[in-house]
Each structure stands twice: as structure tokens, then as C-alpha cells.
Amino acid sequence: MRFSGKVISVTGGGSGLGEAIVKRLAGEGALVAVMDIDLAAAERVASEAGSARAYRADVTDAAGMVEAFGRVIADHGRLDGAVNNAGIGGPFIPTADYPLDWWDRTLAINLTGVFHSLRAELPLLAAGGGGAIVNMSSICGLIGQAGTAAYVAAKHAVIGLTKTVALEYGAQNIRCNAVCPTYVQTPLTLAELKDPAIWTELDARHATGHCASPEDVAAMTAFLLSSDARSVTGSAHLVDGGITAS
Ligand code: NAD
Numbered sequence: 001m002r003f004s005g006k007v008i009s010v011t012g013g014g015s016g017l018g019e020a021i022v023k024r025l026a027g028e029g030a031l032v033a034v035m036d037i038d039l040a041a042a043e044r045v046a047s048e049a050g051s052a053r054a055y056r057a058d059v060t061d062a063a064g065m066v067e068a069f070g071r072v073i074a075d076h077g078r079l080d081g082a083v084n085n086a087g088i089g090g091p092f093i094p095t096a097d098y099p100l101d102w103w104d105r106t107l108a109i110n111l112t113g114v115f116h117s118l119r120a121e122l123p124l125l126a127a128g129g130g131g132a133i134v135n136m137s138s139i140c141g142l143i144g145q146a147g148t149a150a151y152v153a154a155k156h157a158v159i160g161l162t163k164t165v166a167l168e169y170g171a172q173n174i175r176c177n178a179v180c181p182t183y184v185q186t187p188l189t190l191a192e193l194k195d196p197a198i199w200t201e202l203d204a205r206h207a208t209g210h211c212a213s214p215e216d217v218a219a220m221t222a223f224l225l226s227s228d229a230r231s232v233t234g235s236a237h238l239v240d241g242g243i244t245a246s
Contacts (some may be wrong), residue, residue: 014041130173205244
């Protein structure tokens with residue numbers, strides 16, 4: 001019960017990795033604010049998680065994020081931790097042909113969405129005496145991936161943003177880290193990688209022999225939010241089964 005009495009937000013908490021993170025944090029005693037553009041999905045996860053409440057929040061809307069966090073404070077009085085996880089995937093298309101609208105949409109959600117979330121969260125964490133932030137990057141924040149220019153650019157930038165926030169807010173007792181998962185089966189990846197044979201091939205590329213699970217990513221996220229990680233900030237943490245080790 002590392003998070004008893006702590007209020008922690010999770011954007012994109014209505015599906016996939018966010019859902020597993022919400023359930024892990026609630027299971028360890030947190031009161032979780034499940035924030036998602038899809039309110040019905042957030043409500044389902046909140047009701048299954050137990051110690052959680054759903055909020056509609058679109059990370060592309062700067063003012064809307066401030067307003068959504070205002071509702072969290074009105075309900076719970078404080079914010080102790082934040083997971084900036086909302087994100088989208090997109091098509092696999094080489095850079096010269098990459099559609100401009102997908103570029104704009106991916107950067108708006110996967111990068112600017114993290115920035116908007118941080119702007120809303122940081123003053124609230126500081127007001128409560130500090131806290132911890134986890135930004136969801138990817139192995140694509142550390143290596144390239146053919147066909148996904150926008151996703152790779154956004155995920156690299158999230159790591160830079162993470163380091164900058166760690167430096168800026170350390171003195172206010174706020175830590176900020178990034179998590180970099182390998183391929184995990186979620187609605188995001190299954191939308192593009194539909195053939196089960198692709199997953200068998202992906203499993204074999206990992207030293208562990210398998211892709212990660214949502215629960216694996218939730219475990220790392222919970223560690224980084226917890227006081228066990230009190231000396232960990234400004235860094236990127238792989239949950240990648242060794243796929244980037246060579
Ligand atoms: P998912 O599609 O299962 O869940 C994403 C959630 O984000 C959904 O509930 C969706 O409604 C929400 N969302 C989308 N746009 C939003 C917006 N504008 N505002 C608020 N919420 C919004 O995806 P996932 O696989 O769980 O991915 C979660 C995060 O993990 C993403 O940032 C993704 O890039 C990252 N990631 C995923 C994998 C993977 O293999 N699944 C690997 C590395 C990193």
C-alpha cells in the first residue's frame with residue numbers, strides 16, 4: 001500500500017497501459033483520477049479499479065486540462081502524482097510520404113498533450129509540497145522505427161521534456177521520469193499489428209522471449225511514483241525485455 005491517501009492522475013486511463021496503471025495504483029491504496037477523452041472508458045476503468053474517479057479530459061486542450069485538474073482538486077483537495085500516458089499510434093508510412101495530418105495529430109497528443117498536462121499538474125504538485133510525475137515515452141523515444149516518424153519524434157521529445165522538468169522542479173520536491181515500454185498488446189498496437197504471426201515474430205526479438213504486458217509497465221510506473229524511487233529523477237526507464245540491448 002505505497003500510495004495510501006495519495007491522489008494520482010492518469011491520462012489515457014481508460015484503456016491499455018493506462019488502465020493497468022490505474023488498477024495497480026488503486027490496488028496500492030491510491031485515489032486515482034482516471035482522465036480520458038473517452039469518458040465512458042474512464043468510467044468503466046474507475047468502477048473496476050474501485051478507488052478511482054473518472055474525468056473527461058482532452059490533452060490537446062490546454063485550458064481544458066487546467067479545468068479538468070481543477071475538478072480533481074475540487075473533489076480530492078490535492079494532487080500527489082501524475083502519469084501522462086495518453087497517446088496514439090498511427091500508420092506505418094515512410095517519412096517523405098508521411099501524411100501531414102497524422103504528423104500534426106500525433107505531435108498534438110503525444111508531445112503537446114504531455115506539455116499541457118505538465119502545465120496543469122506542476123503548480124498543484126508544488127502546492128501540495130511535491131510529488132512525482134511519469135511521462136509515457138516508448139522504446140521509440142530512444143531508437144528509431146521505420147515508418148513512424150511522428151511517433152518517434154514525439155517520444156524522443158517527451159524524454160527531453162522529462163529531463164527539463166526534473167531539473168526545473170527538483171527543488172520543489174517534484175521528480176519527473178519517463179517510462180519506455182517495448183511492444184505491448186493494447187488497442188493502440190492491435191489496430192496496426194493485426195496478424196498474430198507479427199506478435200510471434202516480435203516475441204522472438206526480445207531477450208526474455210516475449211513482449212511486455214500492461215502490468216509490466218504498470219509495475220515500473222508505480223515504482224517511479226513511489227518513495228522507493230526518491231533518488232530517481234530526470235531519466236528514461238526501459239521496460240523492453242532487452243529488445244534495445246543490442
Ligand atoms: P490505448 O489506445 O489502449 O489507450 C490510449 C488511451 O488514451 C485511450 O483510452 C484513449 O481514449 C486515450 N486518449 C487518446 N487521445 C486522447 C486525448 N486527446 N486526450 C485524452 N486521452 C486520450 O493505447 P496504449 O497502448 O495503452 O498507449 C498508452 C501510451 O503508451 C501511449 O502514450 C503510447 O504511445 C505508449 N506506449 C504504448 C506501447 C504499446 O505497445 N502499446 C508501447 C510504448 C509506449
